[in-house]
Amino acid sequence: MADPAPWQQGTLHYDALDAPVRYTVTLEPHHRDWLFALELPAERPAGAVINGEWQLFAQRPVDQVRRYAMSSHLRYRQSHDDPRRFAAALALPTEAAPRTRRLASELRAQTRSDAAVVRKAIAHFQNEPFYYTREPPLLFDDPVDEFLFDTQRGFCEHYASGFVVMMRAAGVPARVVTGYQGGELNPLGDYLIVRQSDAHAWAEVWLDGQGWVRVDPTAAVPPERILAPQQLARARGVPVLTLEAGWLRRAWHRSRLAFDSANHFWKQWVVGYSEQRQKNLFERLGLPDVSLEDLARVTAAALAVVVLVLSLTVLVRPHLAKRDPVLRAWARFVHKLTKKGLQPDNAEGPLDLAQRARVALPNAAGAIARITSLYIGLRYRRELTADQRQRDLDELCHAVRTFRP
Numbered sequence: 001m002a003d004p005a006p007w008q009q010g011t012l013h014y015d016a017l018d019a020p021v022r023y024t025v026t027l028e029p030h031h032r033d034w035l036f037a038l039e040l041p042a043e044r045p046a047g048a049v050i051n052g053e054w055q056l057f058a059q060r061p062v063d064q065v066r067r068y069a070m071s072s073h074l075r076y077r078q079s080h081d082d083p084r085r086f087a088a089a090l091a092l093p094t095e096a097a098p099r100t101r102r103l104a105s106e107l108r109a110q111t112r113s114d115a116a117v118v119r120k121a122i123a124h125f126q127n128e129p130f131y132y133t134r135e136p137p138l139l140f141d142d143p144v145d146e147f148l149f150d151t152q153r154g155f156c157e158h159y160a161s162g163f164v165v166m167m168r169a170a171g172v173p174a175r176v177v178t179g180y181q182g183g184e185l186n187p188l189g190d191y192l193i194v195r196q197s198d199a200h201a202w203a204e205v206w207l208d209g210q211g212w213v214r215v216d217p218t219a220a221v222p223p224e225r226i227l228a229p230q231q232l233a234r235a236r237g238v239p240v241l242t243l244e245a246g247w248l249r250r251a252w253h254r255s256r257l258a259f260d261s262a263n264h265f266w267k268q269w270v271v272g273y274s275e276q277r278q279k280n281l282f283e284r285l286g287l288p289d290v291s292l293e294d295l296a297r298v299t300a301a302a303l304a305v306v307v308l309v310l311s312l313t314v315l316v317r318p319h320l321a322k323r324d325p326v327l328r329a330w331a332r333f334v335h336k337l338t339k340k341g342l343q344p345d346n347a348e349g350p351l352d353l354a355q356r357a358r359v360a361l362p363n364a365a366g367a368i369a370r371i372t373s374l375y376i377g378l379r380y381r382r383e384l385t386a387d388q389r390q391r392d393l394d395e396l397c398h399a400v401r402t403f404r405p
Contacts, residue, residue: 014040014078014211020071026267027066033058036180036194038072045070052082065267078211089173089206097144097165104169114172114207118215121166125159125220126359128152132159132218133227153227156218160201163217173206177214182352189261223342223360325393326378333371333400340405350376357405364405371399 020042027036035048035056044050045068047059058066092101107120129152136154139146144165147158154162160176167174181200183192202216334344337357344353354372358365374396378389 014073014076016042016073017075017077018073020073022069022071024067024069026264027062027068029062029064029066031061031063033061035062035066035068037070038074039179040073040076042071042073052085067268086173086206089175090168090171092165092168097142097169099145099149100162100165101169103148104166107166108170114205117170117172118167118205118207118213121163121170122215122217122220125163125217126222129225130159130221131225131227132221135227156201159217159221160203163203163215167203167205175204177202177204182349185349186257186261186264188257189264191264193260219355219359223356325397326375329393329396329400330375333375333403336400336403336405361405364403367399367403371396371403374399 021038023038025036035045035058037056040054041050041056044056048068049057049059051057103124107117107124110120111117131153132155133153134155136147136158137151139151144162147154148162148166157176164174164176178199178201180194180198181202182198183194185192200218202214202218204212204214207213330350334353337353338344340361342353342357342360348356350372354368357368361368374392377384378392378396384392
């Protein structure tokens with residue numbers, strides 16, 4: 001591996017361990033000053049600042065659709081940090097969470113390595129009867145102790161905060177991090193949709209020699225202990241409206257993707273163009289005397305054509321997908337996981353599904369990782385030669401065919 005490339009901005013510093021990933025963000029108006037990027041941002045858009053926690057902020061609230069180019073490092077090492085942040089990452093209220101403090105002391109007594117303490121805490125979530133649910137019971141006087149020892153039911157914020165308190169009590173600097181996990185790839189426009197429903201909370205711990213390391217205690221909960229809202233509703237006798245017919249559910253989902261793709265096209269090519277830029281475009285096309293009314297009519301006609309093309313794509317694409325050997329192999333692999341109770345979520349990407357499958361099927365973890373790696377390479381690595389692509393495809397098909405979860 002080449003020596004890490006340093007990155008410096010003011011007092012902020014990290015060592016980049018890979019080349020930056022370049023991408024474009026289209027941000028819906030949310031009337032706050034937050035800007036979003038992959039971790040860790042290697043630059044800042046015009047009119048933005050980066051704070052000490054590597055967060056991007058606009059200089060004014062985002063009150064309209066905003067598009068900006070970004071680059072980020074997905075692998076990095078932060079070798080030092082502000083000592084004041086270490087102190088804050090160890091702070092706890094004096095009287096809070098006595099049972100959690102005792103558990104943390106027991107974990108610390110079993111090992112002197114911070115990394116080992118982290119592993120033991122994650123094993124605690126795996127081995128104890130914790131459940132994931134979006135409708136947890138209420139917590140009162142001491143929420144961390146009540147969650148970790150009494151209810152043991154919660155969503156990501158419960159797990160992240162409980163884990164961080166446990167780590168701080170064990171003397172490991174830790175903090176809660178919020179952001180977004182996953183998203184949905186829209187194949188009609190070849191872009192990733194990140195919705196508010198993808199919001200997530202996890203944790204970071206400081207480990208010597210590694211810096212801040214991401215830990216997601218929610219992911220430690222086995223799949224069979226994830227309680228979906230529909231399960232809770234049925235248990236309470238509440239009628240649940242679902243699209244039971246598979247073809248109807250798929251058609252509805254494709255229609256949503258088509259609409260989102262048309263909306264994305266509108267924002268990218270129309271909303272992003274000022275009146276003057278639109279006029280300049282028409283002048284380059286040899287139409288210098290186009291009025292605003294003409295612009296509106298042309299824009300409406302262009303949008304109608306886009307919607308028509310996308311609608312036709314919705315009808316045609318499933319047949320194309322059936323002829324794609326990579327998608328066909330992956331679908332067969334997912335079908336085998338589904339038979340083991342690992343039903344993929346619509347917003348769950350291949351890496352997240354593979355992570356969940358490796359936890360649920362530890363004996364098949366190696367095969368799951370290899371199949372996922374081959375699939376991602378065939379789908380997203382554009383530098384593959386034809387021979388390498390064919391070899392990887394043959395290996396993927398063989399690995400899926402012989403996969404026995």
